[in-house]
Amino acid sequence: MWIDGGHHTGPIGGRPLISPRDGSVLTTLAAADTRTLDHAVASARAAFERGTWSRATARQRGRVLRLWADLVEAERETLALLISLEMGKPISAALDVETRAAVSSLRWYGEIADKLMDESPRGVDGALALVTREPIGVLGMITPWNMPITLLTWKLAAALAAGNSLVVKPADQSPLSTLFLAELGTRAGLPDSVLQVLVGRGSVVGAAMGRHPDLDGLSFTGSTAVGKGLLSDAGASNAKQLWLELGGKTPVVVLPDADMDAAADAIAWGITFNSGQLCTATSRLIVHESVQEQLTVLVVDRIRAKVIGDPLESSTEIGPLASSTHRSDVLAHIERGLDDGAVLVSGSADPLNGPGWFLEPVVFTHVQPQMALAQDEIFGPVLSILSFRDTEQAIALANDSVYGLGSSVWTRDISQAVKISRCLDAGMVWVNCFEEGDMTVPFGGRKQSGHGADKSIHGLEKFTNLKTTWIQL
Known part of the structure; x- marks a missing residue:
């Protein structure tokens, strides 16, 4: 796993990761449990409160994201190989689509991070009104196996640009590329514990994320049935915000x-x-x-x-x-x-x-x-x-x-x-x-395909809370 900048590994479960190209065993995976999740969330919360990332300037955060994009570009062949081995995507598509999307997402949000403006409405007599956007806090992200890096970086880059801390649970079938991406993020200057990656069963860790009382929001990409279950879990716990990208039938x-x-x-x-x-x-x-x-x-x-x-x-x-x-x-x-x-x-x-x-x-x-x-x-x-x-x-x-x-x-x-x-x-x-x-236009659905757009400014806004400050003059 990638916890506390790679310093904490979590329990080893001995579950094999099977490659779909030939049925061979790629490696033995760790297996996070609810205690591992509690540790990861607590560390992400401590990092958020310390403010090394959440209160860093937008320019500082943008610089890290852009350097991260450069590292992904330099290591694109390794990243593509991991994707191809773990979920069977042709290596040409892993190179041309997945790694390119990761670079594009990290670079775009890195470039726009310090160019967003807050608001001060006109026509307010005797007062100054400020409308600002603040990071939500500690967010969970459950990502799919079909586009393991593309769909992750659409969300991850936006949420980090806004100043949040993240706990990511990649799909059971495709954790290797996500772990490597997290390692590159640490090399780019992302502070320890701002990004945690847990490896484990969705039925154990994913469900526990929906119920976790100290996650302020949860992004999920996957099946409609699981998404509906997470909505129930969120409502039964702390009513955390959920952003769902579910099924489709184009x-x-x-x-x-x-x-x-x-x-x-x-x-x-x-x-x-x-x-x-x-x-x-x-x-x-x-x-x-x-x-x-x-x-x-x-x-x-x-x-x-x-x-x-x-x-x-x-x-x-x-x-x-x-x-x-x-x-x-x-x-x-x-x-x-x-x-x-x-x-x-x-x-x-x-x-x-x-x-x-x-x-x-x-x-x-x-x-x-x-x-x-x-x-x-x-x-x-x-x-x-x-x-x-x-x-x-x-x-x-x-x-x-x-x-x-x-x-x-x-x-x-x-x-x-x-x-x-x-x-x-x-x-x-x-x-x-x-x-x-x-990256300039949103991607998202409606009905049982979910809600909450990715990409563009809209993909960043959803990972922020609005605050109104009214100053009487």
């Missing part, structure tokens, strides 16, 4: 006038990137009936052309799923889709032979809106294709989900693009593209 609405080749490229990439283990994966293609057959052929051809293989090979585009258990869950969804009457037009309902948790991407047609294929977040390379007759039906199909994270619209008609975008009940809409954006 609708991709394609009108007949769309650029079919560009749409096919985006859809095929979106359902196979990270082996479909993405909250915004293009899992629901909602296409006009007049071009359904044409687009299906284009998408299938592109998916079949992608290279499945060892994630450590630079040519690999699709790696394994993160665990044997998760692959079994995805296969169960495929079997249910067949039982419900959907037609499998590409891929297989059987796992690929050989070591590792590999699975061929699957495409279904004749999917009905009420089927589990169209409603459940499968979190794997499974594409469901539905058709529509008119725009109103397309919008209804797209919004027929408990989730509301990402969405995409494809059309050359700007009026239609704007109309549909305004009607989609999702936190993000990509028009004639997919997964585009940068």
